[in-house]
Amino acid sequence: MHVPDGFINAxxxxxxAVVAAAAVAVSLRGARRELGGGPGEAGERTAPLAGLVAAFIFAVQMLNFPVAAGTSGHLLGGALAAILVGPYTGVLCVSVVLLLQGVLFADGGLTALGTNITDMGVVTVLVAYAVFRALVRVLPRRRSMVTGASFVAALVSVPAAAIAFTGIYALGGTTDVALGKVFGAMVGVHVLIGIGEAVITAATVGAVVAVRPDLVHGARDRLAVRLELRPSPLAAVPDEMPRPTDTNATPATATPATAADTTAADTTAATTTAAPAAAAGPRRSTRALWISGLVVTLLCAGGLSFYASSSPDGLERVAADNGIDKKEEKHAAEDSPLADYGVKDIADTRLSGGLAGVIGVGATLVVGSGVFFVVRRRRDRSPAPAAEGRASDPVTGTSVTATER
Known part of the structure; x- marks a missing residue:
C-alpha cells in the first residue's frame, strides 16, 4: 500500500507529513517507557528486539503473496510491531522501514512519505493495538488466546488503513474518480490482504509466545507467571516457645534479631513483598531469540523473496483499474543502485534481488537499532521518579519500592 508521488496533492x-512528524515525535517520547533501561525491567529486553522487528517487517514486506487474479498483497507490519514491542515503538519501527524503502529502494514516494507513515504506520498500529488489548482483556489467560487476538487485530488493521487512504484521497486526490468506487475497491481487496497479514502476524506472535512470552509487550500483563503464595515453614513455629530458665542467659535485648527470629506475620509479609520480584523472574538473555529471528529475516529477504508474487499489490491494482495513477510522478530515487529491490549492474535476478534484500535488512537493523539505542539512552539518563525509587528491605533483603516501604 505504498503511495507513490502524484497520487495526493501537495x-x-x-x-x-505534519501528522506523521507529530506521531513520530510523540512515539519517540512514549518509546522511552516501552524500551525501558533500568536493570531487570522488561523494557530492557524490548530494546534489542525492536530493531529486529523493524528488519523483519522490511524482509517480509518483500514477500508479496497472491490474493486475487493479477493482484498481490504484502505485510504492513503495524499490528505485529505494536503487539511485540508496544504501540509507540511500533510506530517508529514502521516509520524506519518506510523511510529506508523510499530513500534506498524507490518504494513509496518521498513527497508521500508522510502519507505512508500516517496510513501504514500510525493507523495500523493504533487500530491493531486497540483491538488486541480489548480482546486479551476479555479472553481467557491462555497463550492461544493471545495468538488469536493478534490474528483478529492484524485482520482489522489492513482494511482500516484502506479506509484511511480513501479519506486522504477524498481530501487531496489528484484525479477525478468517484469516492464510492475508490472505497469499494480499496476495502474489498485489502480485506483479502488482511487475511494474509493476520496469518503472518499470528504465526510470528505465536512463535514468540511459545518460547518467550515475556517479550510480547501487548500481553505481558496477561502472560505473567501466577505464583501460589504458601506460608513459610517458619510460620508453623509458635510465636512464643517455652524455654528453660537460665539466669546466666544474655537478655533478649542484647542479642541482635536474626531472620530465624522473624515472626509468622513478618514472614508472610516478606513473602508477599517479594512476590512481584519473583513474578518478574530472573533476567533471561534474548540472544538466542535474536539470532534465530535474524536468520529467519535474512532467509526471507535473501532467498524467499525471489518467489514472491510479481503481480501489482492492492493499491497499484486499484489505481490502475480506476485511473488514480494518471498523475503519478517519477520517483526521485529511481536511479538508486537498489531501486526496485535489485542491485544495479548485477544481471542475475536471483542474486540481485537476494543481495538487495540482505542489504535492506542490514540497513534497517542498523538504523532501527540506532534509533532505539538513542531513545533508551535518553531514558537511562532521565532521573527516576521518587515514587519508583528502590531500596533494600532491612529484614528480608528484598528489593522494594519506596511506596512499599
Whole structure:
C-alpha cells in the first residue's frame, strides 16, 4: 500500500507529513517507557528486539503473496510491531522501514512519505493495538488466546488503513474518480490482504509466545507467571516457645534479631513483598531469540523473496483499474543502485534481488537499532521518579519500592 508521488496533492501531502512528524515525535517520547533501561525491567529486553522487528517487517514486506487474479498483497507490519514491542515503538519501527524503502529502494514516494507513515504506520498500529488489548482483556489467560487476538487485530488493521487512504484521497486526490468506487475497491481487496497479514502476524506472535512470552509487550500483563503464595515453614513455629530458665542467659535485648527470629506475620509479609520480584523472574538473555529471528529475516529477504508474487499489490491494482495513477510522478530515487529491490549492474535476478534484500535488512537493523539505542539512552539518563525509587528491605533483603516501604 505504498503511495507513490502524484497520487495526493501537495497541500494534503504536507498535512499528512505534519501528522506523521507529530506521531513520530510523540512515539519517540512514549518509546522511552516501552524500551525501558533500568536493570531487570522488561523494557530492557524490548530494546534489542525492536530493531529486529523493524528488519523483519522490511524482509517480509518483500514477500508479496497472491490474493486475487493479477493482484498481490504484502505485510504492513503495524499490528505485529505494536503487539511485540508496544504501540509507540511500533510506530517508529514502521516509520524506519518506510523511510529506508523510499530513500534506498524507490518504494513509496518521498513527497508521500508522510502519507505512508500516517496510513501504514500510525493507523495500523493504533487500530491493531486497540483491538488486541480489548480482546486479551476479555479472553481467557491462555497463550492461544493471545495468538488469536493478534490474528483478529492484524485482520482489522489492513482494511482500516484502506479506509484511511480513501479519506486522504477524498481530501487531496489528484484525479477525478468517484469516492464510492475508490472505497469499494480499496476495502474489498485489502480485506483479502488482511487475511494474509493476520496469518503472518499470528504465526510470528505465536512463535514468540511459545518460547518467550515475556517479550510480547501487548500481553505481558496477561502472560505473567501466577505464583501460589504458601506460608513459610517458619510460620508453623509458635510465636512464643517455652524455654528453660537460665539466669546466666544474655537478655533478649542484647542479642541482635536474626531472620530465624522473624515472626509468622513478618514472614508472610516478606513473602508477599517479594512476590512481584519473583513474578518478574530472573533476567533471561534474548540472544538466542535474536539470532534465530535474524536468520529467519535474512532467509526471507535473501532467498524467499525471489518467489514472491510479481503481480501489482492492492493499491497499484486499484489505481490502475480506476485511473488514480494518471498523475503519478517519477520517483526521485529511481536511479538508486537498489531501486526496485535489485542491485544495479548485477544481471542475475536471483542474486540481485537476494543481495538487495540482505542489504535492506542490514540497513534497517542498523538504523532501527540506532534509533532505539538513542531513545533508551535518553531514558537511562532521565532521573527516576521518587515514587519508583528502590531500596533494600532491612529484614528480608528484598528489593522494594519506596511506596512499599
Amino acid at each position: 497541500p494534503v501531502s504536507a498535512g499528512t
